[in-house]
Amino acid sequence: MAARGLYEELARQLSAVGVVKREMARELPGDCPPASVGVLMLLHKHGEMRISRLTELLAIDMSVTSRHVTHVAERGWIERHPDPQDGRSRLLRLSEGGEQLLQELSRRTAETLERQLREWSDEDVARLATLLQRLRDSFGDGRARLPQQGAGAAVEPPGPPERPTAKPRPD
């Protein structure tokens, strides 16, 4: 178990990752937001799958996955075939055009990182990727997606005074 300060520092750094993500997003074609790239990458890596599986891998709500999938399907980057196992589902698969787009995006992503991380050693790049993977695993582990019993109001803080305590806010 690490010291508390260590965790706080990690939390701070995690919340700052957004800068990097936004910078990377600038390199994408206007038509293809980061979420679409995520869908394409997973279909490339894991092959044909249903929306439910994609939802698990993305660790977001299925309704969101559905929208992202619609987006990439409308642009012809994936194909949707009937699932012989279950009439409610369809199997998603990268199209020829999707494969090629992804190639191009991957190349560009790599270029950006290469440029920004010029000073980094292979070892450090790999180390960071590995630690992030592990971080995700650690979080997705224990209670992966418990069915929400009241996440909205969430753990109201015990004592901090002076705070107007979450007024309904009329605006």
Add this chain to the structure above:
Amino acid sequence: MAARGLYEELARQLSAVGVVKREMARELPGDCPPASVGVLMLLHKHGEMRISRLTELLAIDMSVTSRHVTHVAERGWIERHPDPQDGRSRLLRLSEGGEQLLQELSRRTAETLERQLREWSDEDVARLATLLQRLRDSFGDGRARLPQQGAGAAVEPPGPPERPTAKPRPD
């Protein structure tokens, strides 16, 4: 310079950090979104400062910072004093209540990470935090916030065929 696959893997892991951030956000009081925590943390760490400085540290647009600051100020977590150096600015400072809230939030954040990262060694937690810090530095380095010459249309991809190429989309 690392191999291309290494960069792609890093990109994939970076885009997946969202899961962790959302999980952490669940632990926050409904009134205090992650962005507010960021503001409070920076004011705690660096002390009194102007919005422009906060904007640099957060690496977001000043208009966004302005909104976040308004949010925390409305709840009494920070105070705004006139800046003797410049009549257009105000100096932001954590209030008593803000300090206490932050203490509580930090405690809770640390608890969450402690719970999820039970298996992690001190070294690995520190290593990840350090690498993320360095990642951010590397990105914020060279051209930190160039004045946008056409980021909207962004680098349209050269060759990937078959792609409907960003149709106006009638919907």
Add this chain to the structure above:
DNA sequence: TATTGTTATACTCTATAACTATA
């Protein structure tokens, strides 16, 4: 005229809830 902030508007990503179709 240039700079510091603020406000209005729009876009992306996500969640919740209500709904459809199939199991």
Add this chain to the structure above:
DNA sequence: TATAGTTATAGAGTATAACAATA
């Protein structure tokens, strides 16, 4: 009745542009 997926709606975070006040 339960499950896979879709759609409507809302909220958080960000960016751009137009604007106000001060330098």
